[in-house]
Amino acid sequence: MDEDKVMVVMTSGPDTPRRCATPFFMATLAAAMDYEVTMFFTIDGTLLLKKGLAETIYPKEGGKSAGEFLQEALEAGVKMTACTASMELHDLTQEDLIENVKMVGGASMWQMAEECKTVLSF
Amino acid sequence: MSKLKGCDLPEDLYYFIDKHIWAKPMQGNVIRVGMNTVAGKLSGGKLNAVTAKTKNIGKEIPKGKSLATVESSKYVGPVPAPVTGTLVKVNEKLDADPNLAISDPYGEGWIAELEASAWDQERSELVTGAEGLETYKAKLEAENISCE
Numbered sequence: 001m002d003e004d005k006v007m008v009v010m011t012s013g014p015d016t017p018r019r020c021a022t023p024f025f026m027a028t029l030a031a032a033m034d035y036e037v038t039m040f041f042t043i044d045g046t047l048l049l050k051k052g053l054a055e056t057i058y059p060k061e062g063g064k065s066a067g068e069f070l071q072e073a074l075e076a077g078v079k080m081t082a083c084t085a086s087m088e089l090h091d092l093t094q095e096d097l098i099e100n101v102k103m104v105g106g107a108s109m110w111q112m113a114e115e116c117k118t119v120l121s122f
Numbered sequence: 123m124s125k126l127k128g129c130d131l132p133e134d135l136y137y138f139i140d141k142h143i144w145a146k147p148m149q150g151n152v153i154r155v156g157m158n159t160v161a162g163k164l165s166g167g168k169l170n171a172v173t174a175k176t177k178n179i180g181k182e183i184p185k186g187k188s189l190a191t192v193e194s195s196k197y198v199g200p201v202p203a204p205v206t207g208t209l210v211k212v213n214e215k216l217d218a219d220p221n222l223a224i225s226d227p228y229g230e231g232w233i234a235e236l237e238a239s240a241w242d243q244e245r246s247e248l249v250t251g252a253e254g255l256e257t258y259k260a261k262l263e264a265e266n267i268s269c270e
Contacts, residue, residue, distance in 0.1 A: 025198060032200040033175060034188045064196075072198070 006035045007113055009121040013044025014057055017066070020048060021059035023122040024069035031076035038116075039073065040109050041101075042083035045122075047090055049082055049097045074100065083109065124252075126259045128270035129159040132228060136248040138204035139258050141186075144228065145204040145248060151241055155189065155204060156232040160262065162224030163269045166196030172220040174212035174234055182208050185244060189234045192223070205244040207236030
């Protein structure tokens with residue numbers, strides 16, 4: 001286990017906009033605390049990594065889009081990973097996703113989780 | 123108090139201008155650290171939380187690493203150490219009123235105190251005085267930052 005690694009698992013997607021800000025916020029915050037942060041997107045969360053989609057999701061009317069929260073997390077250094085099985089669920093390919101997303105299998109998620117001090121799931 | 127583009131920036135403080143942090147030598151090698159008015163402006167208004175990593179008290183924090191984090195409705199980010207030093211104290215008043223860090227940034231809103239490891243060497247990497255503020259002014263103009 002690495003003391004400096006944490007992971008945020010994101011399962012919420014476009015159907016639940018109000019659940020699409022806090023996971024990014026918490027990841028950005030952890031990066032600001034100098035943790036090495038990985039977000040793992042699965043189930044509907046993976047849809048937020050589809051090019052252009054997160055920009056259309058507003059967790060709060062009149063507030064920032066999920067795309068802005070996602071961008072802030074990327075700028076803070078959060079690594080983004082997408083579950084390959086959820087890609088299949090939504091008929092997505094790597095080309096459909098924004099840049100800098102690594103596709104990983106479920107077993108990789110388990111290994112990443114084992115290396116982390118904390119795993120936070122949304 | 124000097125004003126640069128509407129931002130209050132006292133000449134007698136040292137500034138880590140990449141991150142808009144001030145540093146003030148106290149007694150001995152103790153350096154008090156806070157956010158300056160530029161950081162306050164960039165944070166977008168009222169702060170919801172300023173949280174220092176209290177488990178780091180007694181540990182050496184390298185320059186640029188996070189001393190604390192700042193949260194507002196528009197912003198979340200680190201308060202990096204302007205110089206390398208051992209974290210000796212955090213401002214507990216910020217627990218009750220985090221917004222002090224921007225409403226009274228050079229007074230009651232200081233964030234942490236470090237026992238500097240190499241102040242005499244690292245101070246040269248910060249800017250201070252009238253000349254230093256000219257450097258800061260150029261940065262604010264280049265990045266189109268204004269407190270007005």
